[in-house]
Amino acid sequence: xxxxxxxxxxxxxxxxxxxxxxxxxxxxxxxxxxxxxxxxxxxxxxxxxxxxxxxxxxxxxxxxxxxxxxxxxxxxxxxxxxxxxxxxxxxxxxxxxxxxxxxxxxxxxxxxxxxxxxxxxxxxxxxxxxxxxxxxxxxxxxxxxxxxxxxxxxxxxxxxxxxxxxxxxxxxxxxxxxxxxxxxxx
Numbered sequence: 001x002x003x004x005x006x007x008x009x010x011x012x013x014x015x016x017x018x019x020x021x022x023x024x025x026x027x028x029x030x031x032x033x034x035x036x037x038x039x040x041x042x043x044x045x046x047x048x049x050x051x052x053x054x055x056x057x058x059x060x061x062x063x064x065x066x067x068x069x070x071x072x073x074x075x076x077x078x079x080x081x082x083x084x085x086x087x088x089x090x091x092x093x094x095x096x097x098x099x100x101x102x103x104x105x106x107x108x109x110x111x112x113x114x115x116x117x118x119x120x121x122x123x124x125x126x127x128x129x130x131x132x133x134x135x136x137x138x139x140x141x142x143x144x145x146x147x148x149x150x151x152x153x154x155x156x157x158x159x160x161x162x163x164x165x166x167x168x169x170x171x172x173x174x175x176x177x178x179x180x181x182x183x184x185x186x
Contacts, residue, residue, distance in 0.1 A: 052064075132152075141170070
């Protein structure tokens with residue numbers, strides 16, 4: 001594969017470093033590359049002590065380890081210890097004190113008209129974006145934040161329709177009913 005490594009490195013830095021998305025790679029240059037797939041996994045309440053590729057010896061995580069072996073692993077990061085502000089940080093690339101999303105309630109005040117979001121950075125570079133998982137702390141839906149496709153549900157730990165917030169989920173804005181004995185598709 002013939003990739004301009006400097007350009008790819010700068011693009012990854014621009015996408016991952018909080019506060020630097022405004023220096024994202026030129027869309028025309030990015031389109032000329034063979035782009036890598038980007039899969040970002042955010043798991044609430046999962047730490048490095050729970051994943052074997054980071055040294056955990058109590059848990060075996062072969063699938064996550066395989067993804068880490070074939071991709072880029074980050075070993076130094078800063079985040080907020082709450083799920084809503086963490087999502088805001090990842091979606092904007094900006095620290096919580098800059099977006100105002102410093103707690104669960106304040107994430108609801110973020111506006112797509114006032115922030116630049118990850119999906120909107122990736123689209124000009126030729127990517128199609130999707131968001132799958134819990135969506136409840138942020139105002140509006142994933143489409144307003146720039147995602148092409150999405151599957152969302154409300155609440156943490158929701159897997160069955162017998163649980164609170166487990167009766168329905170949304171696919172690209174369409175409400176879907178979770179059937180009996182059907183596992184939440186996210």
